[in-house]
C-alpha cells in the first residue's frame with residue numbers, strides 16, 4: 056500500500072518522531088513540561104489511523120480531564136485533515152470505565168442502568184450504616200469513613216483485599232462497614248466514583264474471557280499525564296495491555312500533583328519493570344516557554360530531592376524575565392493584576408495588544424479566586440472560571456448565603472428549603488412535606504409553618520426540637536440585622552457558628568472539606584467590603600445574573616491543579632506566600648513529601664507560561680476580620696535572581712494604593728489601627744527588602760526603589776496614611792517635609808519617610 060502523506064510527522068523533532076513511529080510494543084515518554092508529549096501522543100493516534108494500523112475504535116486514549124479529551128479529538132481530526140470514520144475511545148479513566156461497566160454490569164452484581172452517586176449521596180448512605188451499627192456518629196463521622204474507603208478503592212482493594220495492617224481504620228470497623236456499604240450499593244443498583252475503576256479491575260481479574268475480549272479490542276493504548284495515575288488505574292492499564300503490550304504512556308515525574316488523591320508517581324518507575332524492553336524516549340527541547348521562564352521553573356524544581364532529574368532547553372528568544380511583585384494585601388494584588396491585564400489587552404504596556412483568551416490567573420486554592428472575581432466584576436473585565444463553579448456558585452457559599460438571606464428576610468422560602476436540613480437536623484423528606492403542607496394550608500411562609508408544625512406536634516422528637524431551634528435562631532438573627540447591634544460581619548460569623556454550618560464542615564473528613572471552610576472564611580472577608588448584609592446580598596444577586604456571552608474573549612481563572620497540560624502566553628501566579636503556597640495543610644499533613652508536591656505544583660504553574668510569567672505575593676491578608684501578616688513563599692527565594700525582575704509595588708511611586716476598597720472609607724478605627732500595625736509586620740518588612748533587593752531595572756517607569764518614599768513620591772492632593780495621625784491629604788511640600796491635613800489630628804508637618812500613600 057502506498058504510504059499516505061503524513062503532514063503531522065513533519066513538525067516533530069527526531070525524538071518525538073521516534074516515539075510516534077514506534078507503533079508496536081511499550082513506549083514510555085518521560086519528559087519535562089512543554090516538550091511536546093501531548094503533541095506526540097496526538098500525532099501517534101493520527102499515525103495509527105493514517106497507516107491503517109488501527110481502526111478508530113481499536114485505539115484507547117486516556118486523558119486527565121474531559122477538556123483534554125475534547126482537545127485531543129479536535130487535534131486528531133485536524134491532523135488527518137478529514138473527519139475520521141468513527142473516533143477512538145478518548146476520555147478520562149472514569150468516562151471510559153462507565154461505558155465499559157454498563158456493558159458488564161451484571162458481573163459486578165449490578166444492572167446496566169446503575170446510577171452513579173455523588174459525594175453527598177455517598178455520605179448519606181454511610182451515615183445510615185454507621186447509625187444502624189450503633190456507632191457514635193459524632194466521634195466517627197461518615198465523611199471520615201468515606202475518605203478511608205475512597206483511599207482503599209484507589210488502591211483497588213475490595214473489602215476482602217484490604218490488608219490486615221489497615222484493619223484498625225475507623226475504630227476497627229472500617230473493613231466491615233466497607234463490605235456493608237458495597238452490599239448496600241448493590242441493592243440500590245448504584246456505584247460511587249471509585250467503584251468505576253474498582254469494578255472494572257475486579258471484572259478483568261475474575262473473568263479472563265472479558266479481559267481477553269478487550270485486549271483484542273483495544274489494540275493500542277495511550278495514556279497522557281501518566282504520573283498522576285493511581286494504583287487502580289495503573290492495574291487496569293496493565294491488565295488491558297498485558298497481551299499485546301502496545302501501550303504508550305507519557306508523563307513527567309516533576310508534574311506529579313495528585314499524590315493527595317492516591318496518585319503514585321512510582322507507576323512511572325515501574326513501567327520498565329512491568330514492560331521489559333520498553334522503548335524509553337526522553338525529550339528535552341521545550342517549545343512552549345522562553346529561556347527565562349524555563350530557568351525560573353528549573354530553579355524551583357531543583358529544590359526537590361526526590362526526582363529523576365532532567366534539564367530543558369529551548370531555542371526561543373530570551374524574552375522577558377519572570378516578574379515578581381509584592382503587594383500590600385490581597386485586594387491590592389487583585390487590583391494590580393486587573394489593571395495589568397487591561398493594559399496588556401490594550402497594548403499600552405508597550406507590547407502588542409493581547410487577547411484576554413491568552414491570559415490566565417492560576418491560584419493555589421479556590422478561595423483565592425473570590426478577590427479576582429469581585430475585582431473583575433467591578434471593572435467589567437470578562438473572565439471564566441475553569442474546573443469548578445465560580446465562587447458564588449459553590450455549594451457551601453450558596454448554603455451560607457441562604458442563611459444570610461433568612462436573617463435579612465425570614466420568609467425567603469427558597470432559602471429556607473435549602474438549609475432546613477443542612478446541617479442534618481433529623482428532618483426527612485416527610486417532615487419537609489409536612490412543613491410545606493402547613494405553609495400552603497395557611498398561606499404563610501415556611502419559617503412560620505415550621506414553627507406551627509412544632510407547636511402542634513406535627514413534627515416531634517429530635518427533629519422537632521432542632522427545627523424549633525432553627526426557627527428561633529432565624530428570628531433572632533433577623534432582629535439582630537434590624538437592630539444593627541453587631542456589625543454585619545460579626546453577625547455573619549455568628550450565624551455560621553450557631554446554625555452548626557461551620558461545624559458540619561469542621562467534622563468533615565473528605566479532602567474537599569478544608570477548602571470549603573476556607574471558602575467560608577473568604578465569604579466573610581468579602582462581606583467586609585460592604586456596609587451591611589443587604590448590600591452584599593444585592594451585589595451577589597447581580598453577579599449571578601452576569602452570565603456573559605461565551606463567544607466573548609475572557610481571562611481564565613483556575614487552580615494550578617486544573618491547569619495541568621495547558622498553556623497561555625501570559626500567566627499570573629498570585630498568592631506566593633508561605634502557608635498559602637506552599638499550603639500549610641500539605642506541609643502539616645505530609646511533611647517534606649507534602650512540600651515536594653507543592654514545589655511540583657509551582658513548577659507546573661510557571662511552565663504554563665509561554666511569554667510572560669508574573670508571580671506575586673501580599674504582605675497582609677485578612678482572615679476573619681483579622682490582619683495576618685504573610686511571609687513571601689520560600690519558592691520565591693528559589694527563583695534564580697538572573698531570571699527575575701522585581702517590580703516596585705504601585706504604592707511606592709506616588710500613585711497611591713488606587714481605587715476604593717482596601718483603605719475603604721467605611722473602615723473602622725480599629726481596622727485603621729490594625730492596618731497601621733501591619734505596616735510594622737515582618738511580612739511587610741520582608742517584602743520591602745525583597746523589593747529593595749531589586750536586581751534589575753525592569754523598565755524606566757518602575758525603576759523606583761523603597762528609598763524614594765521621599766517627598767518626590769507625593770504630590771499635592773495625595774491621600775496618605777501616618778501611623779500615629781491616621782489618614783490625611785497632602786496640602787503642600789516643604790523640603791523633606793509634607794504639610795498634611797489629617798482627618799482627625801488636624802494640620803501637621805511630617806517627614807515624608809513616615810508617610811505611606813493611601814487610596815483617595
Ligand code: ATP
Pocket residue numbers: 066067068071086087088089090091092093094095307310341342343619620621622
Ligand atoms: P505538559 O508537560 O505541560 O503537558 P507537553 O510535553 O505535553 O507539556 P505539549 O503541550 O504537547 O507539551 O507541547 C507544548 C507546546 O509546544 C505546544 O504548543 C506544542 O504545539 C509545541 N510543540 C511541541 N512539539 C513541537 C515541535 N516539535 N515543534 C514545534 N512546536 C512543538
Ligand code: MG
Pocket residue numbers: 092093094279620
Ligand atoms: Mg501535555
